[in-house]
Amino acid sequence: MSGVVGPRLSSIPPTFFNDYSFEFDGISEYAQPSTQTSTEDTSFSCWIKTTETFVYTDSRCAFGGRASVNGGNYTLGRLGSAFSSPNDMKVRCFNTLGTTKLNDDMWHHIVFTHDFTTKETKAYVDGNLEVTVTFPANSNLFNVAIGWNGFASSTFFEGSIDECAWFTSVLTPSDINTIYGTGIPNDISSLNLNPEAWYRMGDNSIYKSPQWLLPSNENKDKASNYSMSFDGTNDYMITPLDGTSTGGILSVTDSDIDLTISFWFKMIGGLGGQKGIMQWGNALPDGTPFILFQQESSAFRIFVDGGYRGLSSNITSDTWYNIILTRTASTNIWEGYLNGISWFTHDDGGTISNRISATDIYLGVGYITYSNANIDEVAIWNSDQSANVSTISSNPLNDLTSLNPIVYYKMGENATFKDPQWLIPNNENKDKVSNYSMSFDGTDDYIDCGNISALNGVTTATWSCWIKRGGTSAYYLMGSWGTTNADKQFFSYTTNQQILVYLGDSTTGAQRLMFNSNNLLTITTGTWYHLAIVYNGSEASDADKIKVYLDNTPITNQTTGYNIPSLHSVTTNFEIGKLGGYTTNEFNGNIDEVAVWGTDQSSNISFICSGGTGGTPPDLSSLNPISYWKMGDDSTFSTNWTVPDQIGGNDGTSTNMDINDRVGDAPGSSGNTVSFNMDINDRVGNAPDSENNALSYNMVLSGRTSDVPT
Numbered sequence: 121m122s123g124v125v126g127p128r129l130s131s132i133p134p135t136f137f138n139d140y141s142f143e144f145d146g147i148s149e150y151a152q153p154s155t156q157t158s159t160e161d162t163s164f165s166c167w168i169k170t171t172e173t174f175v176y177t178d179s180r181c182a183f184g185g186r187a188s189v190n191g192g193n194y195t196l197g198r199l200g201s202a203f204s205s206p207n208d209m210k211v212r213c214f215n216t217l218g219t220t221k222l223n224d225d226m227w228h229h230i231v232f233t234h235d236f237t238t239k240e241t242k243a244y245v246d247g248n249l250e251v252t253v254t255f256p257a258n259s260n261l262f263n264v265a266i267g268w269n270g271f272a273s274s275t276f277f278e279g280s281i282d283e284c285a286w287f288t289s290v291l292t293p294s295d296i297n298t299i300y301g302t303g304i305p306n307d308i309s310s311l312n313l314n315p316e317a318w319y320r321m322g323d324n325s326i327y328k329s330p331q332w333l334l335p336s337n338e339n340k341d342k343a344s345n346y347s348m349s350f351d352g353t354n355d356y357m358i359t360p361l362d363g364t365s366t367g368g369i370l371s372v373t374d375s376d377i378d379l380t381i382s383f384w385f386k387m388i389g390g391l392g393g394q395k396g397i398m399q400w401g402n403a404l405p406d407g408t409p410f411i412l413f414q415q416e417s418s419a420f421r422i423f424v425d426g427g428y429r430g431l432s433s434n435i436t437s438d439t440w441y442n443i444i445l446t447r448t449a450s451t452n453i454w455e456g457y458l459n460g461i462s463w464f465t466h467d468d469g470g471t472i473s474n475r476i477s478a479t480d481i482y483l484g485v486g487y488i489t490y491s492n493a494n495i496d497e498v499a500i501w502n503s504d505q506s507a508n509v510s511t512i513s514s515n516p517l518n519d520l521t522s523l524n525p526i527v528y529y530k531m532g533e534n535a536t537f538k539d540p541q542w543l544i545p546n547n548e549n550k551d552k553v554s555n556y557s558m559s560f561d562g563t564d565d566y567i568d569c570g571n572i573s574a575l576n577g578v579t580t581a582t583w584s585c586w587i588k589r590g591g592t593s594a595y596y597l598m599g600s601w602g603t604t605n606a607d608k609q610f611f612s613y614t615t616n617q618q619i620l621v622y623l624g625d626s627t628t629g630a631q632r633l634m635f636n637s638n639n640l641l642t643i644t645t646g647t648w649y650h651l652a653i654v655y656n657g658s659e660a661s662d663a664d665k666i667k668v669y670l671d672n673t674p675i676t677n678q679t680t681g682y683n684i685p686s687l688h689s690v691t692t693n694f695e696i697g698k699l700g701g702y703t704t705n706e707f708n709g710n711i712d713e714v715a716v717w718g719t720d721q722s723s724n725i726s727f728i729c730s731g732g733t734g735g736t737p738p739d740l741s742s743l744n745p746i747s748y749w750k751m752g753d754d755s756t757f758s759t760n761w762t763v764p765d766q767i768g769g770n771d772g773t774s775t776n777m778d779i780n781d782r783v784g785d786a787p788g789s790s791g792n793t794v795s796f797n798m799d800i801n802d803r804v805g806n807a808p809d810s811e812n813n814a815l816s817y818n819m820v821l822s823g824r825t826s827d828v829p830t
Contacts, residue, residue, distance in 0.1 A: 136307035138283065140322020142266075142332070142816075143825045146172060146180075146278025150267035151334055151816040153317065153805045156188060157262045163233040163287040164197045165299055166266075167829045170279025171225045176206040182277045183284045184232055185263030185270040194255065195269045196232050196241065196262050199277070211243035211250055218243055218250030223279075227829035229300045233290045234262075247300040249293065266319065266334075266814065280827055283308075284319040286812075305829055309337060317812035322824040329536045331803070332816035332823065343517040344496055344807040346532025346815075348542065348798075349388070350484035352395065352492025355802065356404075357544065359784055359793040361500070361527060363400060363410060363478030369502045369526050370478075371449070375470035379447040380505035381411065382512050382520075383498040384808050386440045387491070391418050396486020397493055402479040405488035410478035412486045413443060415493075422456055422464075426473030430456045430464025440494075440808040442513040448504045455506065460513035481527070483793070496532070496807050499525040516809045521547060527791040532803040539756045541782065542795035542802065553732045553739045554586075554713055554786040556752025556794070558761070558777070562591060562708025565781065566697035567749075567763055567772040572600065574718050574746045574768075575609065576689035579657040582721035583612070583714075584728050585696075586737060586787045588648045590709035592616050596699035597651075598714065600692050603701035605629035607692040611699055612653060616643045619675065621653055621666050624688035634666040636679040641670065648710075648787040650729040650737075656720045657685040667722065672729040696749070696772065712752065712786050713737045715745040736788035741766060752782040 144150070166183035174180065184197015192198070193214050199222065200212035211218035211230055222228050222245070231244040234255070243251040263270030266284055267277050283305045291299075291313070298311055308318050317336040324340045325332045335345045350356065362368025371377050385397050394416055401409030412423035420432045422445060435441065444457040447468075454466040483495055499512070499520050511518050520528055528547040535544045545555040560566070575581055585598065599611025601624075608624030608631055621635035635653075643649060652669040659665045662681035667674060692700055696714055697707040721728065724743055731738035740748050748766040755763045757779050763772035774781070784792030795802070805813030816823070 136310075138305050138323060138828050140824050140826055141167075141280045141282035141828050142321045142819070142823055143280045144267040144277050144823075146276050148273070148276065148818040149816070149823065150265060150276065151332065151814045151819070152263070152265040152270060153812045153814040155264050155812055157264065158288070159236060159261070160288045161234065161236050161290045162196060162262060163231060163289060163291040164284075165229070165231045165287070165291070165296070166284040167227055167229050167282040167305060168222065168277075168279060169225065169227045169827065170209065170223045170277070172209065172223055172278040173207045174201065176201045176203045178274055179212065180209070180277045181265070181269035181275045182230070182279075182281050183266050185265045186272070188261050188263065192269065192272060192275070195275070196234050197269070211245055213241045213243050213251045213253045214255060216251050216253045218245055220245040220250060227303075229303075229829070231291060231296050231299070235290050244296050246303070247297045264317070280825060282321050282828055284321065285315045286317045287313060288316045303829065319814055325824065327821050328534070330820070331537070332819055334814040334816065335805070335810070336812045339810045339813055342807075342810050343519045344530060344533055345810045345813040346803055346805055347384075347494040347496035347807045348531045348535065349494050349802045349804045350491055352490050354490060354797040355795070356485040356490065356797070357483040357542070357793045357795045359481045359527065359791060360479065361400070361481045361791060364476055368478075374468070374472045374475065375452060376449050377447055377472065378449045378502060378504040380444065380501040380503065381499075382442065382444045384440055384442050384496040386494040387415060387435065387437050388494060389437060389492050391415065391435065391437055393417065394489050395491040395493070396489045397484070397491045397495065398498070399482040399486035400478050400480070401482065402477045404482065404485060406477055407487065408474045408477055409487065410474050411445070414486055414489075415491060420458065424454055425466060425468040429454070429466045432458050432463050440515070442515070442808070444509055444512055446504055446506050448506065457509055457513065460509055481793070494804065494806060498527075498529040498531065500527045501525045517807070529793060532807070535803055537800050537803070538754060540799065541757070541779070542798055543753070543784070544793045545784070545789070546791040549789045549792060551733050552736050552789050554737050554750060554753050555789045555792040556782055556784055557586070557588070557710040557712035557786045558751045558755070558763070559710050559781045559783050560697045560707045562593070562595065562706055564703070564706060564776040565774070566695050566706060566776070567761070567774050569694045569696065569747065569749065569763075569765070569770045569772040571691055572694045572716060572747060572770055575600070575687055575716065577686050578718045579686050580718065580720040581655045581687060582717040582719065583610070583653045584651070584721070584740075585714040586648055586650050586712040587614070588710040588785075589614070589616065589643060589645050592645060593708065594705055595707040595709070596702070596705050597707055598694070598696045599699060600690055600694045601700040602690070602692045605631075607690055607701065609688045609690045609692065612651070614643065616645065617641050619651070619668055619670070621668065623655070623666070623684050624690070625682070626684050626686050626688055629688045629690070632682040632684060633679055634681045634684070635668055635677050637668065637675050638678040640678070641675070650787065652721070652725050652728060654720055654722050655687065669725050669729070672726050694770065710783065710785060713740070713750060715740050715748040717743070717745045734788060737786070752786070755782060757782070
């Protein structure tokens with residue numbers, strides 16, 4: 121699921137509410153902020169509810185973590201059981217157990233404290249001290265994790281967890297009783313205890329498939345809490361963005377170009393050598409990019425108008441920086457800003473070198489070098505934003521939506537992961553149903569969706585899809601068809617002027633031309649069109665048995681059709697991008713949002729075409745299609761693409777297609793980026809002026825529950 125689920129909204133926000141916790145399966149579900157405690161005192165506080173039992177030699181951890189080097193005994197937040205009572209889960213510090221049974225299906229508040237200097241460690245249950253021990257010498261740091269100890273899968277916790285708070289101090293008994301209150305969680309932010317991080321769990325969390333984003337409570341209202349991490353080896357993202365003089369987002373004439381580019385970056389680890397952070401170019405490597413942003417040892421420079429400009433100094437590792445580059449048409453001046461302060465200007469004289477290369481935006485790489493960096497809040501305007509530099513570079517960050525950038529990537533905030541790629545939509549597209557389509561090469565690319573047996577013998581049917589033709593030839597689009605009459609049911613065929621639809625005869629399967637628009641249409645290459653084909657075998661006129669709608673407009677049938685009262689029953693597979701049994705005229709271009717019904721959807725064509733956000737494609741699930749393929753938005757790739765059927769069991773499998781065939785272009789949505797060579801761990805809970813934000817792993821949307829301590 122790619123939708124967003126957020127916190128409760130209210131016309132009069134309460135001062136404190138606790139409506140949701142998270143439920144963990146004890147198998148693989150956990151959350152963590154990818155951080156460790158420091159060389160300081162530590163306390164972990166949380167609420168748990170569980171019925172889990174386990175053998176006394178095992179242990180669990182709801183919130184806390186194991187020391188970075190030592191074994192499981194050095195877990196702060198450990199839960200265990202005794203040999204004499206193995207079914208009773210209790211708090212455990214090193215080898216000492218508490219007294220209260222925790223796995224009684226009741227909510228309990230547990231706190232663990234650790235004095236870094238003396239190693240004295242304590243555990244409290246429901247406000248009462250139950251264990252005091254001194255850890256053996258330990259100078260290591262604790263992981264911070266929710267649902268396990270951050271190391272061992274054997275410690276996964278089964279049950280509900282709520283209100284996790286981490287402190288860089290040893291909480292006193294008074295502090296702990298204040299947090300516990302009357303057995304109902306208190307607002308920790310009002311208690312002057314200054315937690316390092318406080319995870320409200322379900323209450324502040326937002327679901328971005330396949331992860332829950334759990335910001336530390338102090339960060340919940342910030343513009344950004346999550347960035348993307350690039351490994352400096354081969355991680356990168358790409359977005360088609362045309363800035364050439366032959367079209368696209370910029371003025372045709374160089375001298376008329378107003379432009380602003382802004383992003384935040386933080387180098388991770390070493391600073392040696394040249395590392396490309398962002399590039400506007402046409403290939404990797406591109407020796408003559410339009411614009412290149414590059415870290416150079418402990419400095420930063422920008423390649424623009426054919427040369428390097430503005431070598432800055434004092435770039436340090438693990439520090440966030442904002443870069444802004446502007447061009448002002450009235451003066452032909454480029455100006456670079458580092459953290460809002462101008463550091464160079466350049467006059468291009470009205471002619472800009474290498475503009476022919478301005479076809480794609482690359483993040484995490486430039487020229488031939490990759491960057492080991494976090495990148496966040498990338499925005500591009502086809503206007504001069506010099507007057508807004510202070511707003512754009514502000515830290516804490518401002519949301520830039522009101523400044524109307526052409527593209528705006530909030531990176532980790534809006535990203536969804538469809539293995540093996542991150543999909544980050546242009547921010548203006550984040551609420552749209554479709555932002556990604558599949559690209560077909562016109563040679564041998566297609567998707568096989570298996571046999572749709574539910575269409576056999578039906579008297580009504582509808583096929584719907586979006587297409588963007590990539591050439592001017594005639595192309596087969598989709599169908600269930602084969603080389604013998606026994607295999608023929610349906611297929612459609614398009615040229616740049618014509619749509620044709622064929623059915624197999626109800627009895628013999630013989631090929632019948634049911635619809636022909638003749639050469640009366642204009643289907644422009646590179647433009648999205650919605651195509652709906654409706655079959656109704658009960659229509660009195662054979663010419664009306666197939667109706668075709670192009671962008672919600674009915675197209676006149678120029679052929680007489682045939683009397684086909686029901687669809688021919690076949691065992692052939694439904695294929696997208698080709699004609700079954702044949703290898704010629706395969707589709708060249710993009711296809712999106714394919715759906716099939718065993719009913720006449722004529723009355724719903726307007727909604728199917730434009731019922732979504734801003735007139736874009738809607739989610740079609742409510743219309744109960746037999747099968748529905750969202751194409752690029754939900755597909756995953758291994759050797760081939762798997763294109764899930766959102767409704768039925770007819771998942772599609774690609775043939776001859778590769779990782780590059782998912783593209784960030786869909787009807788009414790463009791400028792969306794995709795990653796390459798990145799994985800689920802590359803969204804991180806760190807952004808400018810925001811840290812210690814957690815992410816879930818292996819948890820689903822239904823993991824949030826309304827069962828809370830009361």
